[in-house]
Amino acid sequence: MNERYDGTSRRKLLQAGALGAGAVFTSGALSAGNAAATGSTSAAARATTPGGSRTAGRIDTEHPRFTLAVVPDTQYQFDEDRGDPAPLTATFDWLIDNRTDENIVFIAHLGDVVQNALASEFAQADPVFKILDRARFPYSVLAGNHDIDGSKDDTRGASPYLDTFNPKRFRWMPTYGGSTANGYNSYHVFRAAGRQWLLLAMDWRPSDASFAWARDVIAKHPKLPVILTTHEIVYADAGDPTAYFSDQGNRVWDQLIDNNDQIFITMNGHYWPPGRVTRKNAAGNDVHLHITNYQDRFYGGSGMVRLYHFDLARNTIDVETISPWIMGQDPAKRNELEEHEIELTDDINRFSIPIDFDERFSGFAPVAVRPARPASQLVIPGTAAYWRFDGPVTDQVIDQSGKGNHLTRKQLSSDALTASAEFHPDQPGHASWLFPGNKNPARGGYLQTADSAPLNALTFKGGYTIEAFVKLADDGQDHSWEGLFTRLGTGRDAGKTGSDPDEPTVKLGFSGGREVQWAVYPFDKNDTFTNWGHEMVAGRWFHLAIVNDGRHSIVYVDSSELLRNPATPSNGLATAGKPWLVGAGHYANTVDQGFAGNIGELRIVTRALKPSQFLNA
Missing domain, CATH: 2.60.120.200 (Jelly Rolls)
Structure with missing residues (x-):
């Protein structure tokens, strides 16, 4: 499926470190306390009012540089009466406002949207995600163990999660390709850098039937590189950025990744701290596996978003991690902890991945040699x-x-x-x-x-x-x-x-x-x-x-x-x-x-x- 946006744009460098101390990014959200102090309307309030509606800018689907935005576990922002939707609201607002400049083609949530799988918590999260719906900004969501009964696989049946994020919610999206019959797994196809990409959003515990469905989806798109998102594959230990496979991760590798060469990168949440590892698949090619989660940090992760900047001209993916919620606040009013969370610049959260895309994808989508000319x-x-x-x-x-x-x-x-x-x-x-x-x-x-x-x-x-x-x-x-x-x-x-x-x-x-x-x-x-x-x-x-x-x-x-x-x-x-x-x-x-x-x-x-x-x- 092709994305229906068009137009031209150039990515601007809008990183917090590149701006002066008094610079403000965009009309990001303030927490309820800061909003009261400054007299501003919080982004959370804007999300529930008609005046808060935003329109996402156009993207350039042919430009060799594009961005995939990855949002990990937001569960502490929707935790009965203890949460605050402002950080995630600010993140979505920022992604919408900067869609053209950053050429953001898609947003992927990694699960654990809420903390206790309660209908009341999904009622809090629902209007925040409707910001993206109203902006016509395509995204995916998958169930983490806190979103459902984590003791069961995706044949668990009805749940407040599925009431909120069922296939009907995604049908308006030109990227949406379909879901499993149980509704807990979906896939999207988006166009970027002049080609199509397939993104799988897999449940916390896919059943064998759902793995078979995912393999069939890949088989029906034999020339598309695949990005796999799910809630659990790898984890990392504090002080050691190298990621390791969990038991569930080994199951995902064996059932889905190893023998599907089209899967070249995976992203999961669940564990903290972040980390990454590269592993050879059955075809002898690299698969990059990343754990991304910030719920253990200040303010439940402060709405951190990880930006994967794909650059097919440079054969590189540049990764950065920022908090639009903090960036949008008045610098003079940020507290000490907020100042440390504006962006994460250590080499675990800001790094580059060299990938020769043509070579990596040559096994399933070889680049045609330009014909000789007399x-x-x-x-x-x-x-x-x-x-x-x-x-x-x-x-x-x-x-x-x-x-x-x-x-x-x-x-x-x-x-x-x-x-x-x-x-x-x-x-x-x-x-x-x-x-x-x-x-x-x-x-x-x-x-x-x-x-x-x-x-x-x-x-x-x-x-x-x-x-x-x-x-x-x-x-x-x-x-x-x-x-x-x-x-x-x-x-x-x-x-x-x-x-x-x-x-x-x-x-x-x-x-x-x-x-x-x-x-x-x-x-x-x-x-x-x-x-x-x-x-x-x-x-x-x-x-x-x-x-x-x-x-x-x-x-x-x-x-x-x-x-x-x-x-x-x-x-x-x-x-x-x-x-x-x-x-x-x-x-x-x-x-x-x-x-x-x-x-x-x-x-x-x-x-x-x-x-x-x-x-x-």
Whole structure:
């Protein structure tokens, strides 16, 4: 099922530690005592009045970063006449108010909503959860042992919990997929980061039939990663953040997790303190298991919410724990205990989980390789040369542009160029050549245009785009100032006397810090102009482009414009009519080292291209 929200948003950093001492987050709730002291209306009161209704903002279901909000045991807030709904109310208000900024796609409660399983306690909790209903904010709830008769499994029958959180309550949600016949287990499917995710909300004690139901749900959604929420799986001891399996946790592992590779993370409450552990499933993949519970802390946990920030671009889940109820209070009126509970910043409650999502999900939802594209589709108007290194190493590389700028292989040493099956995922040709370059002494091989190649004479006064797919060697050797694409001939040869006239007229290479360097003698200047990039990561593919519109040159990496591009105008490229080198640089016309790494393909166009026209588009 797809979520029906759309729109665009960017996550803002709204963490308490990032704001000044006087900053107030949002119109969070105050406890009854503080509300009376300040004359404010409590969030609990707002929750039961029409004026307290909120509307959740839109989310961006395609953005690679999204947030799952996890709310653990709230039982002390609904404990006969001893509770206070204000903390949880403040949490829900904050999640609604910050839904767009944090891109919060879903809220999962981990059970033990109330303390004594009484109808009167659920009557207190019900209007707080109706805040989410009115805001049309999808969420899940499951039964903890304090919500029902904990001595029975989910075939227990009717209960005040089920009267409040039965399947009818969730049917309005576009994420809701269904429940077990007994009503105590449910699942949701939400869209985030351009894909669908399945969340299971399982009872405190699922029956064998309910485990079979969960396995069937997963089987009917065979390509969806699964987040499992239930009340008990793992626990942790004070002072030891490592989590351990309870007897029930081992049962859940054996019946549901181990043989269902789609389950990659689980979240449970019940025990305290928090902790986590990673365990290999039957497929040999990691499953991250987290215990989250704050009921033992000040004010029954102060409405703590754990925010799981999934970032598929960075292959990371960033986890933070905050109390919106305390954040929303007047800082001058917070008591000493509240000041310590605004957010939890120890490494048990604030941490990051590195996950290569594509690799982790490859067993059930492999990422389709982008199809190869024939060279003829990439020879666009203005193409001056186009070389692809997607076949065996030969003595000549044909210019696919049809302009005759073929390359001939040259050797600095006996170290041979080799064909490689590696390629950038957006590269049209599905292969590359590995260049074994080094210096002191110069080693490896490179490629060179013929003395009569038409490319040698071009000055590119109308602009140009030079782009390549590259992976720098990650071998620990010194490859400083290596050249990727260089024009033979020095500034002196081209009649230039500025800077160092023995430098090449044109060189695209990398500094000792692996910074991209585009250093040229423009056609209209007597001095060199240099564009600089940032340090590139060795061993990782990237697309590199240099674009000049006849006035300015801009360096792009993976279609992202870099910073250090000169504002001073420059036009064209000086030439002494000499050949071009691929995979090498030179000084005073002496090749000083070969390039070290992979080159997939390289294209030169005699005009400025937009990123949407690049080879990786």
